Amino acid sequence: MPAKSKAQQMAAGAALAAKRGEKKKGELKGASKEMEKSMSEKELEKMASTSQKGKPDHVKSKH
Template sequence: MKAQSQVQQKAAGAALAAKRGEAKVKDLQGASKDMYETMTEGELEEMAGTAREDLPERKS
């Protein structure tokens, strides 16, 4: 699934970093914490890999 906003893409990147052990899980909050708990590393990679230039800042 591709990210639908820049905020969603950034949250997926934070969750992915935690999944890989590059960031602390306790530092996650909000959407990134939910993504960490419910999504696989592959799903997070796909969402975090979405090009940011074509995305709105927030989904309306």
């Protein structure tokens, strides 16, 4: 699934780096930490590769 915001795309990139061992898992915080645990490498690749062009910085939740 593609990222819906710049923040989500960046969090996916950080989680992907940790999953690949390029970054320490202990350095992750918040959304990237949860993404690393719950998503596969393929899912993270797809989300992290989303273009940031035209995306909002953050998307407000519906809660």
